[in-house]
Amino acid sequence: MKATMNSKQHCQHKQTYKRRTSFIEVLMITSVFLLIWQALSRLYSPLILPGPVLTMQSILKILQSDNFFNELFLTLQRLVLGLFAAIVIGSIMGILMGCNQFCKRLFEPLVYLVQATPPILYITMAMLWFGLNGRATIFIVFIGSAPVMAVHIKEGFENIDGKLIEMGKAFAFPKSKMLKVIMLPSLKAYFKTGLITVFGFGWKLVVMGEVLSASTGLGAQITDAKMNLETNMVFAWGSIVVLLCFLSQKNTDWLFACKRRRRRNYE
Amino acid sequence: MRVNEDGEETMNEKLLLKVESVSKNYEEVRVLDGFSMEAKRDEILCIIGPSGCGKSTMLNIISGLIQPTYGQLINKSQNTSYVFQEDRLIPWKDIYQNIQIVNDESSHECCMELIEKVGLKGFEGFYPHELSGGMRQRCSIARAFNYDADLLLMDEPFKSLDYNLRIGMIRYLLMLWENKNKTIVFVTHEIDEALLLGDRILVLSNRPTKVVAEFKLQEAKEKRKLTDRSLGIVRNQILELLQSDGMIAAKKMEKAKRDPIYA
Numbered sequence: 152m153k154a155t156m157n158s159k160q161h162c163q164h165k166q167t168y169k170r171r172t173s174f175i176e177v178l179m180i181t182s183v184f185l186l187i188w189q190a191l192s193r194l195y196s197p198l199i200l201p202g203p204v205l206t207m208q209s210i211l212k213i214l215q216s217d218n219f220f221n222e223l224f225l226t227l228q229r230l231v232l233g234l235f236a237a238i239v240i241g242s243i244m245g246i247l248m249g250c251n252q253f254c255k256r257l258f259e260p261l262v263y264l265v266q267a268t269p270p271i272l273y274i275t276m277a278m279l280w281f282g283l284n285g286r287a288t289i290f291i292v293f294i295g296s297a298p299v300m301a302v303h304i305k306e307g308f309e310n311i312d313g314k315l316i317e318m319g320k321a322f323a324f325p326k327s328k329m330l331k332v333i334m335l336p337s338l339k340a341y342f343k344t345g346l347i348t349v350f351g352f353g354w355k356l357v358v359m360g361e362v363l364s365a366s367t368g369l370g371a372q373i374t375d376a377k378m379n380l381e382t383n384m385v386f387a388w389g390s391i392v393v394l395l396c397f398l399s400q401k402n403t404d405w406l407f408a409c410k411r412r413r414r415r416n417y418e
Numbered sequence: 419m420r421v422n423e424d425g426e427e428t429m430n431e432k433l434l435l436k437v438e439s440v441s442k443n444y445e446e447v448r449v450l451d452g453f454s455m456e457a458k459r460d461e462i463l464c465i466i467g468p469s470g471c472g473k474s475t476m477l478n479i480i481s482g483l484i485q486p487t488y489g490q491l492i493n494k495s496q497n498t499s500y501v502f503q504e505d506r507l508i509p510w511k512d513i514y515q516n517i518q519i520v521n522d523e524s525s526h527e528c529c530m531e532l533i534e535k536v537g538l539k540g541f542e543g544f545y546p547h548e549l550s551g552g553m554r555q556r557c558s559i560a561r562a563f564n565y566d567a568d569l570l571l572m573d574e575p576f577k578s579l580d581y582n583l584r585i586g587m588i589r590y591l592l593m594l595w596e597n598k599n600k601t602i603v604f605v606t607h608e609i610d611e612a613l614l615l616g617d618r619i620l621v622l623s624n625r626p627t628k629v630v631a632e633f634k635l636q637e638a639k640e641k642r643k644l645t646d647r648s649l650g651i652v653r654n655q656i657l658e659l660l661q662s663d664g665m666i667a668a669k670k671m672e673k674a675k676r677d678p679i680y681a
Binding site (some may be wrong): 227315316317318320321322323332336395414415417 | 510
């Protein structure tokens with residue numbers, strides 16, 4: 152009984168230690184940032200640096216316009232398609248590299264090569280291969296994110312606790328059990344960080360791809376705004392993209408944290 | 419000494435494990451060099467030796483986790499269970515699941531009984547990181563007993579625990595062992611653990627590892643003849659063997675054997 156109490160207290164202590172940044176702190180940081188922005192925007196013309204108020208107005212204008220959700224939907228579609236392929240194929244590559252030495256020797260240089268190539272090269276090639284429609288963007292998202300995922304999963308395999316594996320062997324776990332009970336749960340943390348990194352990459356790549364190679368989507372709107380010298384619109388679209396990227400990363404974090412272990416009762 | 423056929427037969431039946439001149443090299447380092455030993459059915463064999471003499475390596479060879487470079491291993495056991503130096507519990511499984519996981523056929527009652535026996539009742543739903551070192555090690559012992567095996571290898575399982583806890587753990591271990599037909603090979607470098615647990619104690623020398631002395635306590639324990647004094651003498655002898663160079667001490671032992679102090 153005493154031990155139960157202690158453990159509960161321990162948990163509470165942990166929770167207070169790991170508490171989230173409070174609302175007031177967020178407010179303070181944001182207001183300081185906005186103040187500096189406002190001050191700087193006074194020094195330059197809106198063409199160079201639009202102030203926060205103007206940007207806010209532009210964002211509202213965008214949100215009210217009809218085509219916003221169409222553009223957002225197009226971008227999301229590209230992002231989801233590219234990321235889905237990247238996560239699936241990247242994970243499979245990672246698992247193969249982790250499980251099999253031959254696969255590792257075969258794929259590892261390839262994965263690092265793909266990762267080392269600058270995305271701008273892929274964009275150039277993709278524009279030639281797929282033309283100036285959305286498909287080039289999907290390809291860029293995929294080729295930019297898949298190796299990141301693969302490397303994360305491979306790292307996860309390399310960091311599985313060898314002592315646990317040895318324990319499994321000592322108790323004659325069959326391979327499937329070893330994978331299910333020891334290996335895959337060990338990979339979870341790596342999968343999560345991989346996912347968060349890939350989401351960040353995905354958003355950047357999808358917008359970049361659209362800016363350079365598409366006439367639709369959020370990125371294309373930025374290009375349009377730039378063409379028309381509407382810096383405030385560039386800022387507004389940019390803010391929207393940043394916010395969406397932030398939210399998707401934060402949500403992944405939340406998704407994993409949400410599944411907190413609940414204590415079972417075996418009586 | 420001659421053994422008639424009958425005698426040999428019973429000897430063979432009782433024999434569970436035989437290690438015959440096993441050697442193991444790790445690259446250039448020879449950890450084991452022509453090491454031999456035996457274990458009979460349903461006994462607790464304690465192996466005591468200085469650190470680094472290859473005790474863990476030997477257990478790993480017996481359990482089949484590593485292969486010997488030379489030598490032969492006869493293991494007549496159906497299955498081998500293992501208690502490691504560290505608890506090696508799965509961090510994302512709770513205590514109950516950790517015990518249940520090694521044996522898919524084990525019933526709920528069986529698991530609960532084991533948990534109760536090692537004094538972890540009420541903690542089934544806790545995760546390893548929420549428990550103390552001693553509790554975790556008890557869980558790992560319960561896990562080893564849940565695995566259906568007739569040979570149990572224990573590699574300094576109480577190394578990280580304090581003295582009082584060790585004595586308590588040995589009690590739990592003996593309680594678990596009583597009703598089950600299991601041979602335990604218990605490796606340690608603590609003399610007291612070996613004396614409390616062992617039916618037979620093997621003392622090993624430094625590398626190259628050899629058995630320098632064997633103490634048989636089973637008979638004396640059964641007849642309750644093992645007095646504090648005789649235990650103390652055995653203890654001192656083991657201590658002397660471990661402290662001095664094993665082989666020299668073994669020669670001294672030969673002389674001492676003329677005056678049997680135990681049993």
